[in-house]
Amino acid sequence: MEKKILLTDCPDDKGLIAKITNICYKHQLNIIKNDEFVDREQGRFFMRTALEGIFNDATFLEDLDMALPQGAERRLISTERKKRLVLMVTREPHCLGDILMKCYSGALDVEITAVIGNHPDLASLVQKFDIPFHCVPAEGMDRVAHEQQVAALVDEYNPDYLVLAKYMRVLTSDFVARYSGRIINIHHSFLPAFIGAKPYQQAYERGVKIIGATAHFVTDDLDEGPIIEQDVIHIDHAYSAESMADAGRDVEKQVLSRALQLVLQEQVFIHGNKTVVFK
Amino acid sequence: MEKKILLTDCPDDKGLIAKITNICYKHQLNIIKNDEFVDREQGRFFMRTALEGIFNDATFLEDLDMALPQGAERRLISTERKKRLVLMVTREPHCLGDILMKCYSGALDVEITAVIGNHPDLASLVQKFDIPFHCVPAEGMDRVAHEQQVAALVDEYNPDYLVLAKYMRVLTSDFVARYSGRIINIHHSFLPAFIGAKPYQQAYERGVKIIGATAHFVTDDLDEGPIIEQDVIHIDHAYSAESMADAGRDVEKQVLSRALQLVLQEQVFIHGNKTVVFK
Amino acid sequence: MEKKILLTDCPDDKGLIAKITNICYKHQLNIIKNDEFVDREQGRFFMRTALEGIFNDATFLEDLDMALPQGAERRLISTERKKRLVLMVTREPHCLGDILMKCYSGALDVEITAVIGNHPDLASLVQKFDIPFHCVPAEGMDRVAHEQQVAALVDEYNPDYLVLAKYMRVLTSDFVARYSGRIINIHHSFLPAFIGAKPYQQAYERGVKIIGATAHFVTDDLDEGPIIEQDVIHIDHAYSAESMADAGRDVEKQVLSRALQLVLQEQVFIHGNKTVVFK
Amino acid sequence: MEKKILLTDCPDDKGLIAKITNICYKHQLNIIKNDEFVDREQGRFFMRTALEGIFNDATFLEDLDMALPQGAERRLISTERKKRLVLMVTREPHCLGDILMKCYSGALDVEITAVIGNHPDLASLVQKFDIPFHCVPAEGMDRVAHEQQVAALVDEYNPDYLVLAKYMRVLTSDFVARYSGRIINIHHSFLPAFIGAKPYQQAYERGVKIIGATAHFVTDDLDEGPIIEQDVIHIDHAYSAESMADAGRDVEKQVLSRALQLVLQEQVFIHGNKTVVFK
Incomplete structure (x- = not known):
């Protein structure tokens, strides 16, 4: 018995749940958990089906493709293969540390293939966990040249996702496009408040009574990508501002870890500039 | 076009989602939202399906009954009929007041048919909202005699649910059995901590750092019924202890209102001594 | 034995706590609770002292004035006099209703002297509680003329604070200046996100995973005043956007009520564009 | 300029704040932050004063002792000396990992002198951080003999506090008495609910809608000691029950880390079976 996740994302239509679950039933696949959502404004249907059984992927998907409307996207994902991450960092260890520890303990079921820093500070922490650390300093280099070095490294590891675990540099459109929908960032404010640099300083100056963190997919527009958590x-x-930053570290690391968990377990659809997240 | 909720609760079986959603599709009923849960330990399946369309209840239910396994319970509920509540109170106005205000504003879509108090204190508040208030004092009467008077009154109003909005008396088994699965209580602690009388005094003596509230269905065992919220x-x-009680009032009223909202919108299944709540 | 609150707000200096508490001790006033804060960046000291005893206000304040540095502000406030509010509303009843109910039950120790609406919708709710309701429609009138009518009414009631309980109009600088530091607004977003109109629509479009509410003092700059809660x-x-608005009502009313409670109990200092709030 | 914390805990009396702050002022010590609390039921006064200046401890304490009532306890603590911890663990790495990481990053300003496990599982994690790990298996040994071995090891490291970071054994009265007021435990439930073994299984069976964690000082009575957080x-x-345990790990580690932070920064008084915690 295998476990797989079926993700369906298509124009809304009558009877979609019946059609899809019928096909599962016909293939003797047991539905462990099913979630669906219809964006009525956009006329789009999203469904995540956790399945158990003996899969014949080809015929199953063939049947599905016959049943689904034009413009449908569907993916059948084995939960057995560990996803691969590359983490990108600068100097702050808290998000990195939480992810390393959760992989170590198995709480996050993922392989961290490498960590890339634009500063060397976190090398020794990463090496404790026997994971390659690469320092690619940005000094004296233009942005494009720096990113080319980073991308070359990233590509060696062929990750499913790039995680910016407090990577304090803005990425170019080219870099973002290269890993479209696959870069996850943690921003240290409750977006859309305090976009850009020094959100805790901005929060201090405004005199807010809450501070927060936002994990989102990275797009071309700084801090404007689809929010996950x-x-x-x-x-x-x-x-x-400094004690806000101290206090904020715990919420930053939690929000990033929860977002990663959701993405790794295939609970997140990107839907335009938003996400559909089945919890 | 009508809207109805289909609630299915049956022994788990293969293909249940497919079977039920097929019947919906066959009857040209559109699924607005679907939630399901399987309790694998108990082998029980729960599904809530929000439907839209033109209903022929008889043939739809007939088709369902053919498809569902033995021991299935299913209900098809129109969302058009306002549910009817009787509230039971003693002296504290905060839970009562929040429910009155939410009915007044339409935030809770329900009819409060009457309020019954064992003290007269809340009569004038209730009467502001043109709702009958009945005082049934318990003094000088045994428990059974008192409850008979209360039950006689309740039955005149034929409510869907009885809500104990800080009703400070323990009910007998007979009374509970008479309205089985239809009495909702708010207890002013995070159960199972601080069962019974004076939970805030108990919390004060224990030196806890959190206080809370629990809304639950009432069963024979004091504070042991299925928890809703x-x-x-x-x-x-x-x-x-006193300032805990002051601070606790807001969380009590919120928890009770949220539980009521869930029950009124048919999002709650009673499942033995637990609940299945689809949010 | 009386209870009073001493609020001190002055340039920071050595020994301020000792000096002030000495004077309290000399006057045989018992300190029930004392809170202080120094804004080191601005060099400003804030202290709230809850006192119990037999007060000779004149000599006590004279002693204080001798001890405090130049530029000090201090107020000695009896907790016996009920503060007076005027509420301003438009059409939504939830914040108004929560405040009315909390005054009715005594949870908020305040007198609501009147409610002013720019629409008549909430008249009947207010009148249930035997509080004057005045409708001052804005249609066909310029902003200044409308506000003059409102201000004339407000002044008749001589309130300590004006509370904008979902008053959906922007106030002119003149009106704000007239009640400087005395107007409290509830904004239905976690400021500074979603300033201005339709914050829930903005939140929907951005795809955020949290929504919120902010209670703040009103200043000239829309939604930019000192945040209380x-x-x-x-x-x-x-x-x-609509179901966000439904869900947001509870957090709006809670945040406004908590902010009001803090202000009424003299726990809030306005400090430039921020607040110092002793909880 | 040095920084020290003065902790005062004495029978309540008139003018205590004035007396203590006067002495600070006389010694030209600047008060950075002052918190106090009076337990009126017990007639006990607690004050925490964060001081800055040039200290003559002997004369300062002499002056204090003259001013304070009989039965006073006062401690003047330098914030410069790093406190020393011994951690005790069994098999679960999440609380241990969070503390290790926070020490590594400096977020917790403490020295972990050693980790003692009754199982060897966590040795390699601890050794990554160059901290001694001692395995003291309990198998084939009576409780007293096992604890004697543990205590002998603990005493070598002379820690300020023992932290039970998911140490899954119950301690004897003798062991607890030996480190009275210095053992901090994390229990995986919101006490007093689900005392004892398998709280997540208990929570599952009860059908609660919240799960939690409690950090407390260890006393003779299992899970009954003063609650910190x-x-x-x-x-x-x-x-x-299993997925509750997975979800609960984050709240366990956060609650333990926050409690540790509070204890290490001398923000916690033990007061009978409760704590006074100045945040």
Whole structure:
């Protein structure tokens, strides 16, 4: 008995759930969990079906393709293959550390194939976990040249996703396009508040009573990509920008880890500039 | 076009989602939202299907009954009929007030047919909203005699649910059995902690750092019925039992209102001593 | 024995806590609770002292004034006098209803002297609680003329604070200046995100995973005044702008009520464009 | 300029804040932050004063002792000396990992002198961070003999606190008494619910909608010691006991880390079977 996830994303139509679940039933695949959503404004249907059974992928997908409307996308994903990540970091260890620890303990079922930093600071932490660390300094290099070096490294590892675990550089359109829909960032504010640099300083100046973090897919527009997960913590007047940053680290790492978990378990659809997330 | 909710609760079996959604499709009923859950330990399947279309209830249910396994329960519920509540109260106005206000504004789509108090204190609040208030004092009467008076009143109003909105008396088995699965209580602690009387005093003495509230169906065992909703707030050493009670009122009323909303929208199945709640 | 609150707000200096608490001790006033904060960047000291005893206000304040540095502001406030509010509303009842109910039950220790609406919709709700409701329609009138009518009414009631409980009009600088530091607004987003009109529509379009509410003092700059309290709730892709608004009502009313409670209990200092809030 | 924390814990009396802050002022010590609390029921006063200046400990404490009532306890603690921890673990790495990472990054300012496990599983994780790991298996040994070996090891490291980071054995009274007020445990439920073994299994059977964690000082009575910190997360019917345990790990590690941070920064007083925690 194998377990697979079927992801369907297509124009809305009558009877889609019946049609898809029929095909599962016909193929004697047991539905462990099924989630669906219709965006009525856009007329789009999303369904995630966790299946168990003996799969004949070719005939199953053939049957599906006959049943689904034009413009449908469907993917049948084995849960057995570990997904591959490349992490990108700068100097701050908390998000990186949480991910390393969760892989080590098995709480995140993923392979970290490599960590790339634009500073050497985190090399020794990464090496404790016997994972390759590559330092690609950006100094004295233009953005494009730097990213070419990074991309060359990334491509060696052939990751499913790139995770910006407090990578403090803005990426070019070319780099983003190269890994479209596959770069996940953690931003240290509850977006769309405090876009851009120094969100805790901005939060301090505005005198807010909550601070937060946002995990999102990276697109061309800085901090404007589809949001996967967000959370906040309460603060008060006694917090400086620095103590906000200290307090914010825990929520940053949690939000990034939860977003990663959702993405790795195929619970997230990208839908234009939004996400559909089945929890 | 009508809207109805189909609730299915039956022994687990292969292809149940396909079978049920097929029948919906065959009857040209559009599925707005579908949720299902299988309790694998107990081998029981639960599904809530929000439907839209032109219903022929008799033939639709006939088709369903053919498809469902023995021991299935299914209900097809129109969302058009307003459900009827009787509220039972003692002296505290906060839960009652929140429900009255939410009915007044339409946030809770329900009819409060009457409020019954064992004290007269809340009469004037209820009457502001042109709802009958009946005071049934318990003094000088044994428990059974008192409940008979209450039950006689309740039955005049023929409610779907009885809501104990801080009703500070324990009910007898007979009374509970009479309205089995239809009495909802709010308890002012995060159950199973602080069962019974004076939970805030108990919380004060234990020195906890959170207090909470639990909405549950009432069964024979005090504070042991199926839990619908729970929440907590943080407190600290500076809270007395009294200031905990003050702070707790907001979480009590929210938890009760959220539980009521869930029950009224047919999102809750009772499953032994637990609930299955589709949010 | 009386209870009073001493609020001190002055340039920071050595020994301020000692000096102030000494004077309290000399006057045989017992300190029930003391909170202080120093904004080191601005060099400003804030202290709230809850006192119990027999007060000779004149000599106590005289002693204080001798001890405090130049530029000090201090207020000694009796907790016996009920503060007076005027509420301003448009059509939505949830914030108004929560405040009315909390005054009715005593949870908010305040007198609602009147409610002013620019629409008549909420008259009957207000009148249930025997509170004057005045409708001042804005149609066919310029902003200044409308506000003059409102201000004339407000002034008749001589309130301590004006509370905009979902008052859906922007106020002029003149109106704001007239009640400087005394107007409290609830905005239905976690500011500074989604400033201005239709924040739930903005939230829907951005695809955020949290929505929230912000209670703040009103200043000249729309939605830019000192924030008193904020909170959020989690949402997902299935929320429309309309269902966000439905879900957001509870957090709006809670945030406004909590902010009001803090202001009424003299726990809030306005400090430039921020607040110092002692909880 | 040095920084020290003054902790005062004494029978309540008039003018205590004035007396203590006067002495600080007289010694030209600047008060960075001051918190106090009076337990009126017990007649006990607690104050935490964060000081900055040039300290003459002997004369300062002499002055204090003259001013404080009989039965006072006061400690003046330098924030410069790193506190020393011994961690005790069994098999689960998440709490241990979070503490290791936070020490590594400096987020927790503490020295982990050693980790003691009753199983060898976590040796390699600990050794990555160049910290001694000692395995003291309990098999084939009575409880007292095992604890003697553990205590002998602990004493070699002379720690300020022992942290039970998911140490799955119950300690004897003798062991607890030996490190009285210095053992911190994380329990995987919101106490007092689900005391004892397998709290997630208990939570599953009860059908609760929240699960949580509690950090507390260890006393003779299992899971009954003074609570430092608690938190919860929401769950639903779809969680098994096992998936509750998975979900609970993050809240366990956060609650333990927050409790440790509070204890290490001298923000926690033990007060009978409760704590006074200044946040």
